Each structure stands twice: as structure tokens, then as C-alpha cells.
Amino acid sequence: MLEKIEDSVVIFSCIMHFILVIWIAVFSPSVKSQMTPSDSYSHSTMLQSGKILLYWKYTDSHITFEVIGQTTGWIGIGFSSNGAMTASDIVVGWVKNGAVTVTDRHGGSSNTYPPIDPQQNIEVLGGKELDGWTMIKFSRQIAACEEEYDREISTNTERLIWACGNTDPTGDDLVSGDYHNTDRGVESIYFFEPSTNFADLPTGPTYDTFDVLASNFLIPAERTYYNCILYKLPDFGGKQHIVKWEPVIQLGNEPYLHHMLIYRCGDIMENESELAKDDRCYSPNMAHFDTCTTIVFEWLLGAGAMTFPAEAGFPVGGPGDPVYVQLEIHYNNPNMVAGVRDNSGYRFTYTPTLRKYDVGVLQIGNYVNPKEHFIPPGAESFKSIAHCTNECVKSRMSVSETDHVTAFSVVLHSHEAGRKMRLRHLRNGTELPYLASDENYDFNYQEARYLNPSVSLQSTDNFQLECDYNTEGRVAITEAGLGVREEMCLAFISYYPKIDLSFCQSSVTMYASWQYLDIDMTKVNKVENTPGAILSHFQLTGPSNVAGKTVFEYMNELNWTQQKIEDFESFYNAAQHHGFCIPSNVSETTVTPFEPISIETPYVSPRKECLVGLPTPSSQTTSHGHKTTSSAIILLGILSLIFMLIV
Structure with a gap:
């Protein structure tokens, strides 16, 4: 009997030691300055304040979010059309006394306390609090399942609003007194970027790299600053292919970088003393900046490296390839911190092993000419339509001895008045799916749209680029131009094989539009x-x-009433246009008058439909979407095991 008791004590002691180890591993906070995500994700971003990290992944029907905030109170994100809480779709969560609560809410009639939705169309997947950080994890359908309060997460640029509180709600739910003070903001995000653009670099070829970086740039103590630098590309000793680019972000400067762009500039520079000098973008201080108008590479906060398709590379070092480029970095410094220096930029991987195709960039849109492209003041909406005709496309493809190319990426580009953009693709009078569209365009977030799958562009195709502007609050005409207060309507299509066509644009001549006025x-x-x-x-x-x-x-x-603005818009878009078909040798440019074609069968974007019933949550939830952390259940199970072993 005594031996049995002694054996039981030994067993009990070992099991209790095991319990202690498990308890510490599971429930004891580790020493960390920042919480790591609980899962692997295809996408992530750090929101402007640096206090909230957002991770996500998606399927055809659902999207999963993990939100990590530097607070021991509540955290929330919302989906908005304009960056305001009003009419937005909001999710707020917290961890209180070990219990995780995540709630589906909506913006009310003002930018204040968000009421809870009648239906909780989220699945709570987890949450925890650790070392001053709080994490909530949930999934929801991409579709809007509650028409009055939910918003579909679309392929447009989304305005993501965020906020956090210093403390948990005093009761079971948020009340109007749970105010977020100044810990709030709004970000533009494109959620549906393909997680892997193309395959990794193939083994076999030799690769080398070169960098285009800021040089110890002192970030101004300003909320927003655009810094531009001109660079001359290296002497490659002959044609090479860039096959990959990746951002180089200085450690610790992540919260300050909003986006980085590389522009191709003119190939002749009269004064190379302008090289490698910092200057505020869109200022008149350096003449050569005016020639840097074609975006060829683009990085935005949260994006990773870009590897080109295995059969194509961006050409450098050969005849007609870029000689000079401009690096534009948008710094975001909302707290106006002084003394921060930056060395961020791009790293390019290139190879002498040439691929089958050169990557080309085709610019489609309105010919940038202020006397021919201008927008009335006070317009709630003014739509300008530019054309790229099949006559131009066919003639240049014929010169390059092909009848089609493959598009794999599109960048839409207008300036501060731009609100919506659509690149429409027409074939034989029928409209195909948009090559790219954005109903919530944001000049400060010009995310490349990678086409997955790639899209074939044929010699018989026509293209239309629609740009919708808002000039409310402006009292003067907005002219076309390079400045952010001037306007553009452009799309940059990356494709292969490269053909001898740089620009396919159109405009309405001054002789038509001025006479109309x-x-x-x-x-x-x-x-x-x-x-x-x-x-x-x-x-x-x-x-x-x-x-x-x-x-x-x-x-x-002129008396620019809304009716007069609408009438001028109708005239402008129906008037005879002139098409500019511009190859690499501009002396071969053709200018052809044409009548805009009408779209006989418009494309209708499919709308996501709400699936009946979400999957049952894997853990216990209450009617408010609360997820219970059942440490007591785990402990009860272990104690039951002890009892059985002893007995």
C-alpha cells in the first residue's frame, strides 16, 4: 500500500512539474517588445502611427485579418469609402480578464461611437494580450452580408480607418465614453494583390545587383514630404535584364516611408551636376526632373519584392534603354519628428543571361497638354476619357512583327483631383473585363495592379482610360501638367514582348474645346x-x-454651374479626338484624328454574393462575437488526467 502511495506521489509530482512547464509556456508573458502574428500571412502592413500592425490573407470568398496594436485596451479597424467613420464597416476587439471579444459594428450618422451591428458577420479566431500589445484575429466574407451596415471589400483602393483605446471597456461592450483620443487614422490599402507575383529566380544564370538609394537624407520635420533624386544607371557593358526589384528600407524608418517610385527620365542631361542631389519633388529647381514622366517601378508600404515572369526582363544597358532615373520617396512624418536620416531605396537584380522577351511599359491616356486638357472648377465630378486606338496598336505591333503582347501589371496615375479611374479593354465592339479600375483612387497610394492571370492584348484591341475628377473647393481651372495641383490621366501597362510603342494617347484640340466655350x-x-x-x-x-x-x-x-460642367463634359468626351502614336523615335510619331467609339456591350463588374452561413467558429462565442479563452477547461482536463493516473 505504501509503495503504491509513493508511486502515486512520484507520478503526481512529475505531472505537476509538467503542468507548470505547460502553464508557463502557454500563459506566462515572454519578454518581447512587439507581438508576432499567430499565423502565416500573404500580406502585411504597418499603419502610419507604428502602433498597429495588420496582417491578412484571403480566399475567393473570405478574408482573414490579424490586428496587433500597442495597447492594453481595445483596437479597431474599419472599411470606408472616404476615410470617415460615417457609413463605414467597423470591427473592434479587446482582451479583458483573459476573454477575447471581437465585435462587428458600423459608423453611425457622425464620426463618434460606432453602434454594434444587429448581425455579427465575423468569425472570431483568437486574441491575446502580451507585454503592452493586444492582438485580435477574425475572418469575414469578402461580400457585404448585411446590406445596411456591411461593406464589400472590393478590388478598389480601400480607405482603412483605425483607432485604439488605452483601456478595455468598463462593461461588457463599448460605450460612447470609450474614446480613442488621438490614436486614430486612415490608410489607403489594396487588399487583393497576388501574394506571389511570379516564381522565384531560376537557378543557373549568374546574377548581380545594383542599388538606387537615398544618401543619408535628413527627413524634414513636416507631416508630408516628397524627396526626389536623379541617378545615372551603371555602365553594364552591354544589354542586361533586370529580373527582380526589392525595397531596401532602413531599419527603424518603416513608419516614415509611404511610397517609393522610380521614373524613367530623358536620356540626355546637359548638366550632370544635378545628379544625386536631394530636392523637393515637383519643384522647378532642377530642369531635368521635367523629363521624368514614366513610372517604371513602384513600391508602397507593406509591399515586398517583385520578380518578373520567367520569360521576360526589364532591359538596361542596351541602345534605347534608360540612362537616367529619378527616385521619388514620399515621407510621412505625422509627429514631425526631427533628426531622422534615411538611406532607403531599391535593389535591382540583373543578369547577362537574356530572357526571351524584353519587358515594355506602355503609357496610355490623355496627352499632357494644359491648353487641351483642363477641368472646370467646382466640379463634384468631371469625367475625362482618353483613347488608345487599334490603328496605333496594330501599326506598332506590325513594325515589331507580332500581333499580340501579354500584360502583367498596370499602374493608374492621376493627381490630387483624381477620384476614380478605369482602364477599359475593347475587342470587336465588346468590352472585356477592365485591365484595371479604382473607384476610390488615392494619389498618395498608387499601387500597381498585377494581373493574375496575365492578359493578352491584341492588335485589334482598343483601350479607353476614364478619369473622374473632383475640383470642389477650387476656384480656378485645373490644367494638365506635372504638378500635383495640375492633372494627368495616365495608365502604365507593363507587358512583354516589348514593341516599339512608348505612348498611345489622345486629346481634344484647343480649336474644338475653346470654340465650344x-x-x-x-x-x-x-x-x-x-x-x-x-x-x-x-x-x-x-x-x-x-x-x-x-x-x-x-x-x-465663366459661370461654371453644375449643369454647365456636365454639358462641357459631354461635349469633350464626344468631340473629335486626335490620337498620338509615339514610338521610341519621336520623329516617327503619327497624329491621327478620329471619332470616339461607343461601347456596344459594356462590361459589368461581378458583385460578390454573401454565402449563406459562415463556418461555425472553432471556439465558443457569445451573441456579441465574444470568444472565450478557456484556460479553466484546459486545466480541468489536465487534473482529470492526474486523477485517472493516480487511481
């Missing part, structure tokens, strides 16, 4: 000694009531 073209003079073609450089000589005014002044004084 009752300007007598026989009474217009160019102001002497004025470079360029902006509207203020043209002066009216009559009739007498407008004589002496510039065209810019005349247009600003």
Missing part, C-alpha cells in the same frame, strides 16, 4: 516670351468685353 480663335495671341502652353500664356484680343484677358482668366470667369 465661345472663344474666337482668330482673336487669340500667344503672349511673347512665355515658354510652354499653359492657358495664361494666351491672350484674347476681342471682343471688347474680354480683350486683354488671358484664356485662363476668361475661363475662370
Whole structure:
């Protein structure tokens, strides 16, 4: 009997030691400065404050989020069309006394306390609190399952709103007093980027790298700053292929970097002393910046490396390839911290083992000319439609001895007044799915859209680029131009094999649009000694009531009612256009008048349908979406095991 008791004591002691080890491993906080995600994810980003990390992955029907915030209170994210809480779809969660609560909510009639939804269309997957950080994990359908309160997570740029509180709710749920103070913000995010663009680099070829980096740049103590630097590419000793690019982000500077762009610039620079000098972007200090108009590489916060398709590479070092590039870095410094220096930029991997195809970049859109592309002031919406005709595409494909190319990426580009963009793809009068579209365009978030699968562009295809602008609050005409307060309507298509076509654009001539606005073209003079073609450089000589005014002044004084804006939009988009078909040798440019084609069978984007019933949560939940952390159940099971072993 005594031996049995002694054996039982030994067994009990061993099991209790085991319990202690498990208890410490599971429930004791480890010493960490930041919580790591509980799962592997295809996408992630750090929100502006650096206090919230967002991870996500998705299937055809569902999207899973893990939100990690530097707080021991509640954290929340929301999906909004304009960055406001009003009419947004919100999820808020917290961990209190070991219990995880995640709730499905919505923005009310004002930017205050978000009421809880009648239906909880989320599945709570977990949560914890550790060393001053809180994590919540949940999934939801991509579709909007509660029409009045939910928002579909679309392929547009989403305005993600976020907030956090310092403490948990005092009761079982949030109340209006649980205010987030200044710990809140809004981010633009594109959630459905393919997680792997293309396969890893093949083994066999030799690879080398070169960097285009900032050089110990002192980030200004300003909320937003765009820094631009000109670089001359290395002497490659002959043609090479860039097969991969990746961001190089200086450790610790992640919260300050919003995006980085590489532009191709003109191939002749009269003054190379401008190279490697920092300057505020879109300023007139360096003349060569004006030639840097084609985006060829783009990185935004949260994005990773980009590997080109195995059969194609971006050409450098050969005839007609880029010589000079511009690095643009958008720094975001909301707390206006001083003294931070940065050496971030790009690393490019290239190989002398040439691939089958060169990657080309085709620019489609409105010809950037202020006297031909301009937008009325005070417009809630003004749509401008540019064209790339099949006559241009066919002629340049024929020169390159092909009848089709393969598109794998699109970048949409307008400036601060841009609100919506669509790159439409037409074949034989029928519209195919959009090559790219964004109903919530954000100038500060020009995310490349990778086409998965790639899309065949044929010599018989036409393309239309729609740009929808908002100029409410502006009292003057917005002209086309390079400045952010000027406008563009452009799309950059990355494709292969490269053909001899750089620009396929259109515009309505001044002789049509100015006459529509009752300007007598026989009474217009160019102001002497004025470079360029902006509207203020043209002066009216009559009739007498407008004589002496510039065209810019005349247009600003027109009574731009909403009806007049709509009428001008209808005229502009239906008027005869001139197409600009511009190859690498600009002397071979053709300019052809054409009538805009109508779309006989418009494409209708499919809408996600809510599936009936979410999967049953894997753990216990309450009617408010609370997930219970059942440490007591785990302990009870272990004690039951002890009892059985002893007995």
C-alpha cells in the first residue's frame, strides 16, 4: 500500500512539474517588445502611427485579418469609402480578464461611437494580450452580408480607418465614453494583390545587383514630404535584364516611408551636376526632373519584392534603354519628428543571361497638354476619357512583327483631383473585363495592379482610360501638367514582348474645346516670351468685353454651374479626338484624328454574393462575437488526467 502511495506521489509530482512547464509556456508573458502574428500571412502592413500592425490573407470568398496594436485596451479597424467613420464597416476587439471579444459594428450618422451591428458577420479566431500589445484575429466574407451596415471589400483602393483605446471597456461592450483620443487614422490599402507575383529566380544564370538609394537624407520635420533624386544607371557593358526589384528600407524608418517610385527620365542631361542631389519633388529647381514622366517601378508600404515572369526582363544597358532615373520617396512624418536620416531605396537584380522577351511599359491616356486638357472648377465630378486606338496598336505591333503582347501589371496615375479611374479593354465592339479600375483612387497610394492571370492584348484591341475628377473647393481651372495641383490621366501597362510603342494617347484640340466655350480663335495671341502652353500664356484680343484677358482668366470667369460642367463634359468626351502614336523615335510619331467609339456591350463588374452561413467558429462565442479563452477547461482536463493516473 505504501509503495503504491509513493508511486502515486512520484507520478503526481512529475505531472505537476509538467503542468507548470505547460502553464508557463502557454500563459506566462515572454519578454518581447512587439507581438508576432499567430499565423502565416500573404500580406502585411504597418499603419502610419507604428502602433498597429495588420496582417491578412484571403480566399475567393473570405478574408482573414490579424490586428496587433500597442495597447492594453481595445483596437479597431474599419472599411470606408472616404476615410470617415460615417457609413463605414467597423470591427473592434479587446482582451479583458483573459476573454477575447471581437465585435462587428458600423459608423453611425457622425464620426463618434460606432453602434454594434444587429448581425455579427465575423468569425472570431483568437486574441491575446502580451507585454503592452493586444492582438485580435477574425475572418469575414469578402461580400457585404448585411446590406445596411456591411461593406464589400472590393478590388478598389480601400480607405482603412483605425483607432485604439488605452483601456478595455468598463462593461461588457463599448460605450460612447470609450474614446480613442488621438490614436486614430486612415490608410489607403489594396487588399487583393497576388501574394506571389511570379516564381522565384531560376537557378543557373549568374546574377548581380545594383542599388538606387537615398544618401543619408535628413527627413524634414513636416507631416508630408516628397524627396526626389536623379541617378545615372551603371555602365553594364552591354544589354542586361533586370529580373527582380526589392525595397531596401532602413531599419527603424518603416513608419516614415509611404511610397517609393522610380521614373524613367530623358536620356540626355546637359548638366550632370544635378545628379544625386536631394530636392523637393515637383519643384522647378532642377530642369531635368521635367523629363521624368514614366513610372517604371513602384513600391508602397507593406509591399515586398517583385520578380518578373520567367520569360521576360526589364532591359538596361542596351541602345534605347534608360540612362537616367529619378527616385521619388514620399515621407510621412505625422509627429514631425526631427533628426531622422534615411538611406532607403531599391535593389535591382540583373543578369547577362537574356530572357526571351524584353519587358515594355506602355503609357496610355490623355496627352499632357494644359491648353487641351483642363477641368472646370467646382466640379463634384468631371469625367475625362482618353483613347488608345487599334490603328496605333496594330501599326506598332506590325513594325515589331507580332500581333499580340501579354500584360502583367498596370499602374493608374492621376493627381490630387483624381477620384476614380478605369482602364477599359475593347475587342470587336465588346468590352472585356477592365485591365484595371479604382473607384476610390488615392494619389498618395498608387499601387500597381498585377494581373493574375496575365492578359493578352491584341492588335485589334482598343483601350479607353476614364478619369473622374473632383475640383470642389477650387476656384480656378485645373490644367494638365506635372504638378500635383495640375492633372494627368495616365495608365502604365507593363507587358512583354516589348514593341516599339512608348505612348498611345489622345486629346481634344484647343480649336474644338475653346470654340465650344465661345472663344474666337482668330482673336487669340500667344503672349511673347512665355515658354510652354499653359492657358495664361494666351491672350484674347476681342471682343471688347474680354480683350486683354488671358484664356485662363476668361475661363475662370465663366459661370461654371453644375449643369454647365456636365454639358462641357459631354461635349469633350464626344468631340473629335486626335490620337498620338509615339514610338521610341519621336520623329516617327503619327497624329491621327478620329471619332470616339461607343461601347456596344459594356462590361459589368461581378458583385460578390454573401454565402449563406459562415463556418461555425472553432471556439465558443457569445451573441456579441465574444470568444472565450478557456484556460479553466484546459486545466480541468489536465487534473482529470492526474486523477485517472493516480487511481
